[in-house]
Amino acid sequence: RVAFAVRESGQGISKMRWLGVYFIGICLSSILISSTSAQSALGSCSVAKTCGECLVRSPECAWCKSENFAEVENFPRCDLKSNLLDRLCLEEDIVNPENEATTTGDSPLTEPDSGTPVDELVQVFPQAISLKLRPGKTETITMDILQAEDFPVDLYYLMDLSDSMKDDLVSLRTLGALLAAEMQNITSNFRLGYGAFVDKKVVPYVEITPARLLNPCGPSATCEPPFGFHNVLPLTEQTERFSQEVGVVKSSGNLDNPEGGLDALLQATVCSEQIGWRERARHMLLFSTDSPFHIAGDGKLGGIVMPNDGLCHTDSVSGLYTEATTQDYPSISQLSAMMEENRILPVFAIGKASATAQDPYVYYEQLKDFFHEAYAERLTQNSSNVVQIVKDVYASITSGVKLEDDADKEVIDVGYTSYCLGAAPQKGVSGCEGLRLGDKVQFALDITLKNTSCDGDKRTFSFKVGPTAFAENLEVTIEALCDCDCSDNTIVSPDYCSNGNGSLVCGACTCFEGRSGRLCECDRDEAEGVDEACVAPDSEEKLECSGRGTCVCGRCECDYRANTREEISGPYCECDNFSCERYKGEICGGPTRGQCVCNETSWRSECVCNEGYINSNCNCSLSTDTCIAPNGRLCNDEGDCECGACTCRNPEKFSGATCQLCKDCPSECEINEPCVQCKAFGTGPYDDKQCDACPHPIVVVEELSDREGSETCVFTDDDDCSVYFTHEILPNGTYYIEVKEEKECPGTPEILWIILGIILGIIFVGLALLLIWRLLALIHDRNEFDRFEKERTTVQWEAGENPIYRPSTTVFKNPTYGK
Structure with missing residues (x-):
């Protein structure tokens, strides 16, 4: 693949780090989907009849051009490369071209303040790339952009x-x-x-x-x-x-x-x-x-x-x-x-x-x-x-750069990933913002050639990609790998093709008109309509070999599957071992329940259940182990065990996986109380015979374990002590009870402290009552005083003389005074 190093030290290291993360992500994604893509590819590969058709079917398909390959078994020449190698096709005989990329224009970017004339400024690197691509196989290239300063x-x-x-x-x-x-x-x-x-x-x-x-x-x-x-x-x-x-x-x-x-x-x-x-x-x-x-x-x-x-x-x-x-x-x-x-x-x-x-x-x-x-x-x-x-x-x-391309979307798909100034890669983003003149950014282009590129005679395509405001761009030229190089070495009428009844092209025979078969050994032309000899008598669609095989000389050769454990069989390829009914997503419920086989009487795929399972998809278990209630009874005696599951007779009253839940019945805690008393402490209503009949193991421990799925119970016994225990159903179906060793009992009261407490209580109550009385009296006196002061300030006094008042002395005037 093509990768162009970033030349700026600080920013370049960051970009290369993110670029490495991007390619690692691509590799991990490829590994995760390899199994799925391989299975889908093989279904497409096996129907290809020529090397060129094989290359176009899927990028995972490869072609074996060895003449002797088909004589070993009736394996398809077009298959996954790993399958071809397993079937003894030599490495040098496998046609599986890889993508190629060649940089044809690589003038370096113009560095800032370099004084380069305008006509020689380079803002896009590289300027031209030549690609050879297989349809459907993505090629990733990188592209650097640097906006020149002082641009016209x-x-x-x-x-x-x-x-x-x-x-x-x-x-x-x-x-x-x-x-x-x-x-x-x-x-x-x-x-x-x-x-x-x-x-x-x-x-x-x-x-x-x-x-x-x-x-x-x-x-x-x-x-x-x-x-x-x-x-x-x-x-x-x-x-x-x-x-x-x-x-x-x-x-x-x-x-x-x-x-x-x-x-x-x-x-x-x-x-x-x-x-x-x-x-x-x-x-x-x-x-x-x-x-x-x-x-x-x-x-x-x-x-x-x-x-x-x-x-x-x-x-x-x-x-x-x-x-x-x-x-x-x-x-x-x-x-x-x-x-x-x-x-x-x-x-x-x-x-x-x-x-x-x-x-x-x-x-x-x-x-x-x-x-x-x-x-x-x-x-x-x-x-x-x-x-x-x-x-x-x-x-x-x-302040921003946005890439656009003029690729023909019917033929070429271009995906973008941006690396903006050391930021995390952004897949699907073709632009960067927040830039300054002189900043350099990088983009990864995922280029994929679609299968439609091989439909016509045209094999070379080109497009340009670059920033919208630039005159410069990257020109990408693509050569579609739709044909095999071995096609140029065609041998006409060799003995290998049934004494000259066809041409040998890339190890396979291309039959002349009127001939058919892998080696052109049949004298019928399989191109003319449907061969009735390869159509099942009861087929409504009238497909040759049920659409899952090839009719060769009136006989069906069934296709092969990517999963070697999956087989198509039957005289008309109407049967297989992977199309049976499923249970919980698995064929016949999985290998522990049954297997999908071909019924050679009806030539239909059906499940053959293992011992202990029945029904058409082996979903019904005959075992009753999963129907045992916590009390040891089958469906708590309140239901019927059908296919390993309880069906409660009275669902309005009883429910749960084993009909163990009852709305109006005593709880599990109440049911287990007598057994806990007798087994752990030797007390309670049960006698020895009843205690021995308790169905579940009871373990006395110092501290109760807090496990998920357990329920904690507490009750008070005859001594007014609190008893704690837990109950749960273990993964193996066993009902398990743990009891705390020590009860929690109220202590014996001491009389002296009780009497002292009563005396102190009376004193405190008396003091409290006295304080309350004193507070109320104070409030009352203050209210009375305030009322007196208010009346005193509002009273009005009137001045007057007492009509009966007479002074105590008499004043006489000397008539001769002053003369």
């Missing part, structure tokens, strides 16, 4: 010049220089171009009166005449010309809301020479509009019925689309295919429509899903975020 970028700005975009046009005149400067920061090898579109110059898309054709905006404004597509500025490294060209462009106008954007997109895609797309560069096409688009078929409204031919019709001198009025709009699938073929990445930058129109963004959000890779972004009111959109999209496309 071509950006073509395609703008809607209808009058509703005039504000965006004014803004674009100032943004051109900024856009060029930002892209120069990303890559020094940058080219910028500009194109514009309106719609087809026919009714009902534009008004065709002479005045309106010259100025579609009317007398109140000045506009450019309408046009389908105009390549204003081809891609150029002189990015300053972008602002100059946009500065002299004026908006135009049309009648209906949808524009002719698909026409412009197709011309900008297929006109590589006029636009200036470079072969080795990333191609970005920024499409700016605020309106929906016309689609294929809309041209009929304007009398245009000729379908779009998908070719370039942009004049090299004027830059105008010349077939706008004669060809219909392209279909979306047509445009998508052209963009994928030319590696164009469309970016739909959509502005807002007027308040009365539907938001056009919803159309382009759905449109991008029809392209192999596309983006849809919203523009601000005046397209001022165009630069940011371009930066974000470029960062997005360079």
